Amino acid sequence: MAGLIAQLRAALPHDGGVLTDPDVLRSYEHDEADLVPYGTPAVVVRPRTTGQVSAVLRAAGRHRVPVIPQGARSGLAGGANAIDGAIVLSLVGMNEIIDIDTENRIAVVQPGVVNAQLRRAVAEVGLYYPPDPGSWEQSTIGGNVSTDAGGMCCVKYGVTSDHVLGLEVVLASGEVLACGRRTAKGVAGYDLTSLFVGAEGTLGVITEITVRLRPAPEPSLTLVAVFDTFAAAGAAVSAVVGSGLQPSMLEVIDRVAMGAIEAYRPMDLPTAAAALLIASVDSGSRAPDDLAAIAAMCRSAQASDVFVAADEAEADALLAARRLAHVSLEALAARLFPGGGGIMVDDVAVPRTRLVELIEGIERISAEHGVVVATVGHAGDGNLHPVIVIDRSDPVSIAQGQRVFDAIMALGLALGGTSTGEHGVGLLKRDWLAREIGPTGLKAHRSIKAALDPDNILNPGKIF
Amino acid sequence: MAGLIAQLRAALPHDGGVLTDPDVLRSYEHDEADLVPYGTPAVVVRPRTTGQVSAVLRAAGRHRVPVIPQGARSGLAGGANAIDGAIVLSLVGMNEIIDIDTENRIAVVQPGVVNAQLRRAVAEVGLYYPPDPGSWEQSTIGGNVSTDAGGMCCVKYGVTSDHVLGLEVVLASGEVLACGRRTAKGVAGYDLTSLFVGAEGTLGVITEITVRLRPAPEPSLTLVAVFDTFAAAGAAVSAVVGSGLQPSMLEVIDRVAMGAIEAYRPMDLPTAAAALLIASVDSGSRAPDDLAAIAAMCRSAQASDVFVAADEAEADALLAARRLAHVSLEALAARLFPGGGGIMVDDVAVPRTRLVELIEGIERISAEHGVVVATVGHAGDGNLHPVIVIDRSDPVSIAQGQRVFDAIMALGLALGGTSTGEHGVGLLKRDWLAREIGPTGLKAHRSIKAALDPDNILNPGKIF
Numbered sequence: 001m002a003g004l005i006a007q008l009r010a011a012l013p014h015d016g017g018v019l020t021d022p023d024v025l026r027s028y029e030h031d032e033a034d035l036v037p038y039g040t041p042a043v044v045v046r047p048r049t050t051g052q053v054s055a056v057l058r059a060a061g062r063h064r065v066p067v068i069p070q071g072a073r074s075g076l077a078g079g080a081n082a083i084d085g086a087i088v089l090s091l092v093g094m095n096e097i098i099d100i101d102t103e104n105r106i107a108v109v110q111p112g113v114v115n116a117q118l119r120r121a122v123a124e125v126g127l128y129y130p131p132d133p134g135s136w137e138q139s140t141i142g143g144n145v146s147t148d149a150g151g152m153c154c155v156k157y158g159v160t161s162d163h164v165l166g167l168e169v170v171l172a173s174g175e176v177l178a179c180g181r182r183t184a185k186g187v188a189g190y191d192l193t194s195l196f197v198g199a200e201g202t203l204g205v206i207t208e209i210t211v212r213l214r215p216a217p218e219p220s221l222t223l224v225a226v227f228d229t230f231a232a233a234g235a236a237v238s239a240v241v242g243s244g245l246q247p248s249m250l251e252v253i254d255r256v257a258m259g260a261i262e263a264y265r266p267m268d269l270p271t272a273a274a275a276l277l278i279a280s281v282d283s284g285s286r287a288p289d290d291l292a293a294i295a296a297m298c299r300s301a302q303a304s305d306v307f308v309a310a311d312e313a314e315a316d317a318l319l320a321a322r323r324l325a326h327v328s329l330e331a332l333a334a335r336l337f338p339g340g341g342g343i344m345v346d347d348v349a350v351p352r353t354r355l356v357e358l359i360e361g362i363e364r365i366s367a368e369h370g371v372v373v374a375t376v377g378h379a380g381d382g383n384l385h386p387v388i389v390i391d392r393s394d395p396v397s398i399a400q401g402q403r404v405f406d407a408i409m410a411l412g413l414a415l416g417g418t419s420t421g422e423h424g425v426g427l428l429k430r431d432w433l434a435r436e437i438g439p440t441g442l443k444a445h446r447s448i449k450a451a452l453d454p455d456n457i458l459n460p461g462k463i464f
Numbered sequence: 465m466a467g468l469i470a471q472l473r474a475a476l477p478h479d480g481g482v483l484t485d486p487d488v489l490r491s492y493e494h495d496e497a498d499l500v501p502y503g504t505p506a507v508v509v510r511p512r513t514t515g516q517v518s519a520v521l522r523a524a525g526r527h528r529v530p531v532i533p534q535g536a537r538s539g540l541a542g543g544a545n546a547i548d549g550a551i552v553l554s555l556v557g558m559n560e561i562i563d564i565d566t567e568n569r570i571a572v573v574q575p576g577v578v579n580a581q582l583r584r585a586v587a588e589v590g591l592y593y594p595p596d597p598g599s600w601e602q603s604t605i606g607g608n609v610s611t612d613a614g615g616m617c618c619v620k621y622g623v624t625s626d627h628v629l630g631l632e633v634v635l636a637s638g639e640v641l642a643c644g645r646r647t648a649k650g651v652a653g654y655d656l657t658s659l660f661v662g663a664e665g666t667l668g669v670i671t672e673i674t675v676r677l678r679p680a681p682e683p684s685l686t687l688v689a690v691f692d693t694f695a696a697a698g699a700a701v702s703a704v705v706g707s708g709l710q711p712s713m714l715e716v717i718d719r720v721a722m723g724a725i726e727a728y729r730p731m732d733l734p735t736a737a738a739a740l741l742i743a744s745v746d747s748g749s750r751a752p753d754d755l756a757a758i759a760a761m762c763r764s765a766q767a768s769d770v771f772v773a774a775d776e777a778e779a780d781a782l783l784a785a786r787r788l789a790h791v792s793l794e795a796l797a798a799r800l801f802p803g804g805g806g807i808m809v810d811d812v813a814v815p816r817t818r819l820v821e822l823i824e825g826i827e828r829i830s831a832e833h834g835v836v837v838a839t840v841g842h843a844g845d846g847n848l849h850p851v852i853v854i855d856r857s858d859p860v861s862i863a864q865g866q867r868v869f870d871a872i873m874a875l876g877l878a879l880g881g882t883s884t885g886e887h888g889v890g891l892l893k894r895d896w897l898a899r900e901i902g903p904t905g906l907k908a909h910r911s912i913k914a915a916l917d918p919d920n921i922l923n924p925g926k927i928f
Binding site: 350421 | 565568612614619623635639641658667702706814815817842844846880882883886888889897901904916927
């Protein structure tokens with residue numbers, strides 16, 4: 001290990017390039033996923049160049065030491081969790097926006113660029129980078145690409161993979177692979193770019209990303225509809241997506257989540273209701289008609305109230321409420337279980353027509369197990385985040401939470417869905433991935449992993 | 465070989481399942497690419513079920529005989545060309561539309577379904593399958609997926625890969641892999657679906673395809689602009705795509721192609737002009753404004769004339785003209801070289817801002833070599849198809865054509881583009897792929913190929 005660290009120091013001589021202080025090492029142990037194992041790395045490296053990433057992987061390969069790539073560690077599946085004795089390869093220092101090509105509507109960035117940083121930079125020149133995971137103020141584009149992150153805008157604009165045109169990747173061998181393109185179209189060889197997107201750092205370390213941008217959308221119009229049952233909100237969503245309208249946002253918040261948000265930051269949410277549905281449409285001449293059509297569908301689905309946000313400030317406040325769900329539910333867990341409240345965030349996606357069945361099933365599972373489950377999510381994509389509130393100090397509560405978590409995923413798969421819509425597999429859902437893709441799928445995964453990382457150096461044990 | 469054929473007959477006992485008649489075998493030798501080598505298969509099999517495809521691959525593996533998957537053989541890169549003694553695996557008999565799910569806007573089809581067949585079936589229920597390669601009346605969805613085919617609508621709606629949600633693939637081992645999903649989002653494991661799309665049958669045989677559909681667009685408005693120089697048409701295209709407008713079609717036809725089309729089917733095209741630009745916008749309340757804005761940009765770019773199609777029939781006639789380019793240029797070649805006229809169809813894509821440089825370069829290369837080059841293409845994507853007219857009976861003409869072909873691709877790469885925008889690599893562009901992706905890219909391709917097809921049974925020699 002001493003020899004390895006000396007090699008790393010030689011390759012990354014800059015201040016903060018190689019960290020071995022035990023307290024510092026512990027701060028790089030895990031991401032935001034709860035109840036997932038992690039270890040303590042032997043060393044953290046923070047390269048500034050692709051060449052340095054290469055040098056790290058070559059050194060790791062020589063010493064057969066695993067490498068755990070990390071961004072902002074805001075992931076929710078343990079995909080960035082360290083293992084004992086590993087090298088943590090933090091990409092946050094490679095945070096330069098290399099190019100914004102306004103004419104071709106392309107940006108080239110380093111992996112450590114924060115999502116919000118890119119959004120703001122392209123907005124300044126009238127462009128738009130749509131993917132907006134809940135963590136957008138912290139999470140990095142490299143992490144977004146490695147997990148194929150989603151967000152609220154995906155219902156109209158698609159997920160991260162829909163915006164990645166090309167990548168520079170350092171392979172386990174230390175070789176630097178350029179894949180993808182800067183053109184609108186291109187079919188030269190295998191689509192390696194898509195293979196690395198969502199691979200959670202198990203196939204290579206992404207060191208440069210070329211993303212597709214869009215013209216900035218005009219400000220949106222937003223409404224909120226209030227429902228007396230959560231299933232009615234789901235029925236409204238099915239009606240909207242089935243109609244062919246293209247909302248730019250279609251989010252749900254259930255009663256438990258609403259109460260938690262209101263307690264965390266009072267904003268007069270209708271906490272007696274069962275669910276809120278927030279819908280936006282990009283403005284333009286058709287927007288008022290589209291919003292009126294969505295309002296009518298909500299009323300047909302028995303909404304008890306529908307109101308249109310008076311202005312952007314009011315719409316932003318609704319969005320802010322939705323974005324506070326995660327932290328509010330953590331606070332709720334801490335209040336419910338002062339000894340060690342915690343949350344398990346699930347991430348199930350089903351065909352959009354099965355949304356009501358998913359919602360009713362989650363409510364049934366919660367009641368059957370007597371476990372508090374708050375649900376928020378990207379309803380327009382059929383993608384919900386049931387959040388299970390547990391007492392981490394109580395093994396019985398943890399076991400109950402785990403049973404609820406599993407029951408919800410089993411339901412999602414039974415409805416023709418997937419066990420992860422946007423958070424990724426990491427360590428949290430390895431068993432579920434195996435169930436979802438079956439033995440032939442797993443074998444294909446293993447053979448591709450072995451082809452690109454024969455010594456299993458890169459983020460071993462993640463995904464499968 | 466006799467043992468192999470007996471095994472194939474046992475697995476595919478239906479009429480026409482196994483073909484060995486020498487005349488029939490010759491009709492399965494090659495696709496539409498000119499001047500690309502091909503051989504004569506030992507046998508053609510036409511399975512009807514996934515199980516039969518599996519049986520074919522198992523038998524091929526036991527006997528170590530290569531398998532060449534084929535659709536309609538309308539490809540333009542030799543990707544479906546047979547080699548001597550191989551098994552041709554024709555998927556045209558698996559031509560069932562399995563499901564059209566109108567609520568989730570998804571279709572599930574077998575690979576032999578013809579593109580136009582799917583388009584018509586989903587149009588009947590008010591839906592739209594956008595990818596529209598020039599061969600859409602003949603080519604199969606399986607072939608479209610295997611080459612990641614494009615078309616005219618891609619400028620707004622994207623290419624085939626943007627519409628594939630999931631696949632069933634028979635691996636070289638005969639095992640059946642299901643990948644992808646039916647949900648709007650999903651990140652469970654590696655994106656194997658994208659890996660098989662565009663892999664030209666070298667990694668597996670696609671036996672079922674789940675595609676994303678869209679609501680049917682309203683009828684479009686179309687204009688045609690006439691230019692005195694081809695570069696001026698390119699400048700108009702750059703202005704339109706740079707403006708953020710989203711035309712649903714933006715196609716160019718140069719003077720040579722226009723003359724060939726007019727000779728093939730007289731329709732009063734302005735054959736004295738240097739280039740035509742055809743632009744469409746999907747209708748809706750903004751469409752007339754958008755079309756007027758495009759017209760203004762064409763005039764600013766020195767269009768000598770701009771006229772709006774009076775109705776859909778006139779717009780369809782313009783589109784029909786564009787779609788006749790390929791067959792018209794074959795006819796032109798036959799007139800110019802009665803001894804053996806032929807065409808080489810190129811397929812270069814550049815960043816959209818480099819389009820004028822590409823156009824001027826193609827004109828310069830044509831003049832320098834004294835070779836007739838007609839250019840049509842999806843200008844809005846920066847994707848042009850320079851068509852080189854040669855005398856196949858004259859080795860000097862073939863060599864000249866090859867030099868022009870290569871010079872155009874070298875220019876495309878020098879402009880930051882790709883050697884194939886939508887036709888694929890096949891045999892035609894193997895050398896160019898190697899140049900484009902470099903040794904590390906090639907090595908990654910080879911390792912993935914070896915992982916999924918260790919005995920190199922599937923379409924060997926294609927792509928790389």
